[in-house]
Amino acid sequence: MSLIDIAFYFFAILIIASAYIVVTSKNIMYSAFALLFTFFGVAGIYVLLNADFLAITQIVIYIGGILVLIIFGVMLTNRITGVDIKTGTMSKFQIWMTAILCVIAAIGLILIFTQTNWNTALSPTKASTIEDIGTLLLTDYLIGFEIASVLLLIAIIGAALIARRKTN
């Protein structure tokens, strides 16, 4: 077992264990904090796949942005931290639907896992992926890029509209 393998299993166990805590913890603050380790683990896996830029954006966006917002929400919401989160009862139909969806998702993941030509840390790589990502975004995937930017612009305008003080 090489060091790369050890690193992979470390991150994999970190992701699974922390994700388990996220789902099962009764304390919503613990869930939010466990999510931090899940995101870190995913970033670690990206590094092992030689996707340096993806790994760091994972940290900047998910840990630096989204999770901070979640924790803010939890901290500012009065008494939510002590709330006992109940897993409600589900009807037979709901249980079957969930099971079918899970099986489909699992098949999809296994297919992706076996069919993709993974770029592991041991394979020869370029010095940096950033330049290629930039070029691709502004040539081949320009439409998607533009749609995403318009979507973000709409979100910003919406947020500003909601936050604005109402004046008569």
Next chain:
Amino acid sequence: MNEISWILIEAGVKALIIIGMMLLVAAASVYVERKVSAFIQLRIGPNRVGPFGLLQPFADVFKLFLKEDIIPAAADRWFHRIAPVISLGVAFAVYAVIPFADYIVIDDKIIQFGIAPDVNIGILFILALTSVGVYGITLAGWSSNNKYSLLGGLRSSAQMISYELSMGLALVSVILITGSLSLTDIVRDQAGWRWNIFIQPLGFIIFLVSSFAETNRAPFDLPEAEPELVGGFNTEYSGMKFGMFFLAEYANMATASALIAMLYLGGWQLPFPPEWLGLQPHTLAMALAQFAFLVIKVAVLIFFFIWVRWSIPRFRYDQLMNLGWKVLLPLAIVNILITAVVLYILK
């Protein structure tokens, strides 16, 4: 032993050296801070422990070590314990990508001054870690179960998130000029007085002001505004846990200074051609000279941080937010636009 093990050992040794250095820098900054503040306020400052009070920081550390460590009964013990570790860990981790000097060649072997100074995403790594640093303070505030701590923690995270934006946008202009996200490339690009401070004066000012806010230093030290919040997020901390927050503050100040020196003041570039001293590139003597000049630049910046703290009164919270969102952010965007247009015309 294969190659990867050697790389790990090398990184470990370098990390230990850097952490030791950082602890010394933190101790020295605490001493300088107390002496400078005393000078500004016409006092003498620490002068009892050792010659000129030089051993005062070590006495302080011993005091913190020996103090009782109190965890409030209503606190969340687990988060209360882990919060200072996050703060200090993040403050140290930033140094993984900072180049302390140009690489040297001994017997055809390249030795880097720094753990991974050549990494392509150096600047993004630092930005990512500063955003993780928010967690230490936020969790400290929340877990103490004290309204002053919570307010301090909230203020701090809101402040850091707001100023991260203008900081990141100021960086974009530097990246546009250099065309690389690696700190080594950015420093190399500034050889021979082509310092970014002259090319990007506006970006420099934005970055400087944002660094003050990011490090929670006066005039933006609202998270621990004593008259309103007792002690802010660290009200309920005592002993070495308080010491870790204290240390993290000074380590962050040193990090911010090093970053400003790298990005705008030429990093380890000598202010004169190295031939004047008869230095050859990539030799040990050259690296030591570069390191010395980096240390001088960082020391001047740390002094500047201290000088500002004892000269300028604290901002009000709404003033702080207005400055960040209505002044610095638009200025940073205008700066990017100007930089991009000028670069396009020059090409």
